[in-house]
Every structure is written in C-alpha cells, then in structure tokens.
Amino acid sequence: MSVVPADALQGAAPAAEGRHPAGPAELGPRARLWPSLVAVYRAQLSRARVARIPLLFVATFQSIGIMILMRGVVDGGGEARAVVAGSAVLVVAFVALNLLAQYFGQLRSSGGLDHYATLPVPPAAVVLGAAGAYASFTVPGTVVTAVFGCLLFGLPMTHLWVLVAVIPLAGAALAGLGAALGLIAPRPEFATLLGQLGMSAALLLGVLPPERMPQVVRLARDLLPSTYGVEAFARTFGERPDWGFVLGDLAVCAAVGVISLAVATWAYRRAAVR
Numbered sequence: 001m002s003v004v005p006a007d008a009l010q011g012a013a014p015a016a017e018g019r020h021p022a023g024p025a026e027l028g029p030r031a032r033l034w035p036s037l038v039a040v041y042r043a044q045l046s047r048a049r050v051a052r053i054p055l056l057f058v059a060t061f062q063s064i065g066i067m068i069l070m071r072g073v074v075d076g077g078g079e080a081r082a083v084v085a086g087s088a089v090l091v092v093a094f095v096a097l098n099l100l101a102q103y104f105g106q107l108r109s110s111g112g113l114d115h116y117a118t119l120p121v122p123p124a125a126v127v128l129g130a131a132g133a134y135a136s137f138t139v140p141g142t143v144v145t146a147v148f149g150c151l152l153f154g155l156p157m158t159h160l161w162v163l164v165a166v167i168p169l170a171g172a173a174l175a176g177l178g179a180a181l182g183l184i185a186p187r188p189e190f191a192t193l194l195g196q197l198g199m200s201a202a203l204l205l206g207v208l209p210p211e212r213m214p215q216v217v218r219l220a221r222d223l224l225p226s227t228y229g230v231e232a233f234a235r236t237f238g239e240r241p242d243w244g245f246v247l248g249d250l251a252v253c254a255a256v257g258v259i260s261l262a263v264a265t266w267a268y269r270r271a272a273v274r
Contacts, residue, residue, distance in 0.1 A: 036121045040129025045136065059094040060141035063087040066207055067149050076153060078234075079209040084149030085234035086207035088163070089170050089226050091141040093202035095134050096174035097181075098195040103130065104182030105191025108271050117272045127264045131175030135168070142167055146233075159236035162246070169253040170229030174202070176260025177225060183267035206230050225260060228253040 070083045107113055116126050142163060150157045178195060185191035205213075205221040213221065221227050232249035235241050 033122050033125055036125035037129050037132075040121065040125050041132050044130045044133035047133075056137060056141050059091045059138065060144055062094065063090045063141075063145045064148055066090070066203070067145075067152055070207070071152055074153070074209065079211065080153040080155060081234040081237040082209045082230070083207055084146065084153055084155060084237070085230045087149055088142050088146040088233060089166065089206055089230050090199075090203055091145055092135065092138045092167060092171045092229075093174050093199055093206070093226050095138050096131065096171050097178040097198035097202060100131060100134050100175055100178035101182040101185075101191045101195030101198070102188070103134070104179050104268075105185050105188040105195075108183060108185075108191075109188045113268070113272045123268045123272070124261070124265045127176070127179050127261060127268055131172070131179060131261070131264075135171035135175055138171065139167060155237045159241060162233060162236050165250055166229045166233050166253075169250055169257055170226050172257030173225035173229070173253055173260050174198075176257060176262075176264045179264035180260065180267045183264065183271045202226050225253065225256045228256070 064087070067083060067087045074080050074083055143160075146160055146163060147157065149155065150160070177198065181194040181198065182191040185194055201220075201224060205217070205224050206226055210218055210221060228249040232246045232253065235246050235249070
C-alpha cells in the first residue's frame, strides 16, 4: 500500500482552492431547417415504407372505384374533367388528411412528441418531413388514377405533366391541415374522426361536378384547400387550356399550403410543450 506525504496533500489544497469553478457548457449550434428536414424526411420515409403497399392499394383503388361508379352518371365534358381531376387529388387527400391526422394524433398521445422535442430540430422540419414522407407515396397512385380516368372518359393526356405541380402543392395544403387536426385533437380517436371527415369532404366536394351542387355547397367547396388543385388539373383537359387560370389556382393552392403548414407548426409547438 502506497503512502502519500502529508505535505503533498496540504500543497494540493491551495491549488484546488485557487481554481475557478467551471461555467456551464456551451450548447452546439441549433440545426438548420434544410438538413433537419432531410433527416426527418428520410427517417419517416423508412418508417412509412412498411405500409406503402396497403396505402397505395387502398388510396388508388378507392379513387378508381369512384370513377367507375361515376361513369354511369357522367358521360363527358366538364363533368368528366371534374370527376377525373377530383379522383386523382383524392389519392393525395386520403394520405394528407386521413393518415397524417391519425399519425400525429397517435404521436401526441403516445408521447412521441417528447422525442422530437429533445432533438435540436426546428418544429417546421418535423411537420414538413413527416408530411413529405407520407405524400411521397401518393405520386404513383395519383398518376395511375389520372391515366385510368383519362382512358375511361376519353380525355386527353397531353398535359398530365401538370401533376408535377398539383401533387406537391395540393399535398402541402392538405398535409398541413391534416397535421394540424391531429395535433390539436385532444385524443387520437378525435384525430381519426377529424381526418375521416376531412377526407369525406374532399371526396364529396372534389369529385362531384360543381354544376350539380347547390350554391351553399359551392361556397363550402371554395374553402377546401384541395379544390384549387382539382380546378387547376381539370382546366388542363380542355382543347386550349387557359394557363393564366391554371397558374392562379396553383398559386392559391400554394398560399393555402404555406398557411396550413404554419398552423401545423404552431400546433406542434403547442402540443410539444404540454
């Protein structure tokens, strides 16, 4: 056993007293929005990939079945354009409104928001990353639905490329609304109910031709974010599409998307601190 001299201990005491206490450790810089968004998107994409086949099957065949049913009522013209455009956007609404509301509702009730709250990730990155991951699976189903509808009703497929703008803009508007519903709902059951009601509204107000709707229902249709994506897509089926109106509908859809995602971000902050 080693013996330490007493003078060594006495000499060490003044040295220890002369040291200044260490201050609080500095935190690292907060993660930026874009890298955080990419990281959350990849994580959610790998998690949602498990359910991609049922998701594509249900969302796509639901819209195709609606078009087949409407084929016996609608022959062509503007009504056929509304049915095909509304059915294609309905695939996006099924995921953005229904599934995303359920996801955030379950995430809030299970304490999953606490995990994201401990990470140096901006709230907007969580909302946008989850919304983008779920919306990515709607692209094949939306394209298949649009092509099938054009073949079923004899519509031209010349301007189907406009889906490149319709899918993300309508998806952003509906995803922000779905995420906000899931985060605001006090219980996951209410989030599921609100998501189902939102999808039903997108079905009834988006697929049915507006010419056959009462004036009150048309006003409610104008308040639905997906309406402008449907209108923009439906206008491209004409012989000479008015691209000014198409761009105007897409701009309204983009503005509503920014507002709805901002509301979803606020709802995420509100739910995360509780």
